[in-house]
Each structure stands twice: as structure tokens, then as C-alpha cells.
Amino acid sequence: MPATPHIVVAAPATEEFPRQSEGTIAELADGRLLLVWQEFWRGDQGHLDSDFWPARLMAMTSADGGLTWGEKRVVARPGGDEVSCYSPSLLRLPDGGLLLGFMRYHSVSPILSTGEVWVSHDEGQTFAPLGRGWERRPYGPTNNVIKRLSSGRLLWPISAPAPEAESVADPWVNGVVYSDDGGATWREARNWVALPMRGAMEPHVEELRDGRILMNMRTQLGAIFHAWSEDSGVTWSLAQTSGLRSPESCPELVRIPRTGDLLVVWNNAPYDPGHFSHFGMRTPLTVAISQDEGQTWGHVRDIETDPGRAFSNPACNFTSQGTAVFSYWTSEYLPTGAMRDAPIDLRVAVVDLDWLYED
Numbered sequence: 001m002p003a004t005p006h007i008v009v010a011a012p013a014t015e016e017f018p019r020q021s022e023g024t025i026a027e028l029a030d031g032r033l034l035l036v037w038q039e040f041w042r043g044d045q046g047h048l049d050s051d052f053w054p055a056r057l058m059a060m061t062s063a064d065g066g067l068t069w070g071e072k073r074v075v076a077r078p079g080g081d082e083v084s085c086y087s088p089s090l091l092r093l094p095d096g097g098l099l100l101g102f103m104r105y106h107s108v109s110p111i112l113s114t115g116e117v118w119v120s121h122d123e124g125q126t127f128a129p130l131g132r133g134w135e136r137r138p139y140g141p142t143n144n145v146i147k148r149l150s151s152g153r154l155l156w157p158i159s160a161p162a163p164e165a166e167s168v169a170d171p172w173v174n175g176v177v178y179s180d181d182g183g184a185t186w187r188e189a190r191n192w193v194a195l196p197m198r199g200a201m202e203p204h205v206e207e208l209r210d211g212r213i214l215m216n217m218r219t220q221l222g223a224i225f226h227a228w229s230e231d232s233g234v235t236w237s238l239a240q241t242s243g244l245r246s247p248e249s250c251p252e253l254v255r256i257p258r259t260g261d262l263l264v265v266w267n268n269a270p271y272d273p274g275h276f277s278h279f280g281m282r283t284p285l286t287v288a289i290s291q292d293e294g295q296t297w298g299h300v301r302d303i304e305t306d307p308g309r310a311f312s313n314p315a316c317n318f319t320s321q322g323t324a325v326f327s328y329w330t331s332e333y334l335p336t337g338a339m340r341d342a343p344i345d346l347r348v349a350v351v352d353l354d355w356l357y358e359d
Helices: none
Strands: 006-011 019-027 033-040 055-062 073-076 085-090 096-110 113-118 130-139 154-161 170-180 201-207 213-218 223-231 240-245 252-255 261-265 284-292 298-304 309-318 321-332 344-350
Touching: 006 019, 006 033, 006 055, 019 085, 019 240, 019 309, 019 321, 033 085, 033 321, 096 130, 113 154, 130 154, 130 170, 154 201, 170 201, 170 213, 201 252, 213 252, 252 309, 261 309, 261 321, 284 309, 298 309, 298 344
Parallel strands: 019 344, 055 085
Antiparallel strands: 006 344, 019 033, 033 055, 055 073, 085 096, 096 113, 113 130, 154 170, 201 213, 213 223, 223 240, 252 261, 261 284, 284 298, 309 321, 321 344
């Protein structure tokens, strides 16, 4: 595998499907990689980066560690009263099954969704319903976020409009739903994490060595923020800054299996409240490693640095071959600094784990 990032366009935008985004990857028993992502039809909601166009979930596999990808196929599509299928997460279960979580948007004004939990026992060829994380609630997870704790509990981080919110532009809060029976039934956490301005968004979680759960999140406050749970996700602390500067964009959080260290993927860019979009540029796409459970971050490396492109909604998954495979969407910036009306491609970057630790 390449020592430096090997980057491919896994799912290019087309005239019919101008946005390919929000992916998740799992390694199959035969060593192939399964990629599931969302594909948007051209809708009537205005710009190409609208989250409220119709979308379906697609899948394809790679037999060479993510360097090339095969034919795509439909995994899930919206029903007659639904807007889209959104934000997939893949997770390998202890019994060998492959869990797929995603949400079905019923409406976007007001936000109303159902969290679907499916399972595959034939390595992703087919999926069958297993349970529901929630039904017709104003919840929205991001991609690649379902995690299994050492106890066996499953956590599915979610966002929701704050109680005082009147539109999708108003404050959001973060929380989780959790399952103690492998994904068949789910319960809601007892409290939500709130922040000023547009609030807390797009949470990711990881279990720490001392048993606490760390949540990181998108904010409009100039940095990634963290919160903690001491009871496996049932209750959450107040949030505080991680010290990692950031515009308003989605930060990935994962644990590196080989070393046990935490890894964050985010846009290491200046915070600019006057910027046209998202309080700054979503470039570069950067990774950093914490060897002290998120207290400090080092080994900062850039995956992509093009100042003319946005890179967002990163997902990081690891293979048995010692590689990290990143998926993320990208689009060109317009001269104004906006991403609007630019086609959105889904890219995959493959790197050797040793590259992550180079200074």
C-alpha cells in the first residue's frame, strides 16, 4: 500500500446524481472493502449542496484495499412518503454479522426521521431489518458513527433541534441512543449537550481506556468541542473546547486498532466569522493523533490541501492489512468562497498506518 495518501474518486458526481457523499466502510471476511454512501438525485430545493434533496444508499466493493472500486448497487431507497435515506454507518458485530444504521427523512420542515437498523449475515450482499433507533423523531445522525463499547452496548450519536429552535438554522443539541441487545431495541440518553450559536452538531464518540465515553462535535465556536459520559452514554457532561481550531464542519473520531491511540479527522483551518459559508474554509483535510485519550493532539498530517476545494464529512476505517481508509466528499469552491452549485464527488484516500505517525 502507498506510504503517502493514494486518493481516488470512488463515486463521481453525474448530471442525474450531482451529489455523492457521506460514506462508511467495512472490511469483509474475504478482505474486500464494502463502501456504503448516499447518492442524491437532482432535486427542487435549490443548490447542489442541499441536504434536503432525495437520496438513496448505494454500495460497492474494492478488492485491492480501496484503490479501485467495482460496480455500484442500491442498498436502500426512500419510500413514498419519505424524502431520502441518509447518513449510513457500518459496524461489524461479534457474531460476524454486519450492522447498517441509517435514517429515513420523512420531512425536513419540520425535521422528522426514523433511524433504521439493518443486519447482514452474507457479508453485505443483502440486509434485513433488525430494529429502529427511533421512530418519526426530529433526530439526525451523521455518517460512520455507530460504535460498540467493551460492555457490548451500541451507541448511535445523534443531533436534534434544541427545544427553542424554530428552523434548521436555529440551535441544535447532541445526544445518543443506545442498545444493549445488539441493535434490536434502543433507548435515548437522559440529557443533551448544548452550546451557543447554532449549537452542537454531528457528534462522534469513542470509549476511553478508563471507561468514559468521549464525544466530539461540530460547532460555530471556532473549535472542535468535547463532552464526556461516565455511564456509558446515559448522561453527558457540559462541553468544552478540544483546542483544535476548526470552521463549522464535521470532525471524525476513531481509535486506531493497532496502537490504541485516538485519531481525529477535521478541517484544520482558521475560524472566520465573516466567511461566506460555515465560518471558514473546509480545507485542508487533516488528521491528528492523541496518545493521552484526547487531552493533547500531535502527528498532524494533511490528507488533502487544495485551497480551491471543500472536504467534508470524513469517515475513517481500518483494515487488517495495516491501512487507514478515509472517505469524504469534496466540491469546488466558487470565487465567493461558497460551495453552492458545484458537483460533489465522494473520494477515498488510502494510507499506511506508519504514515499517520510521521512528523
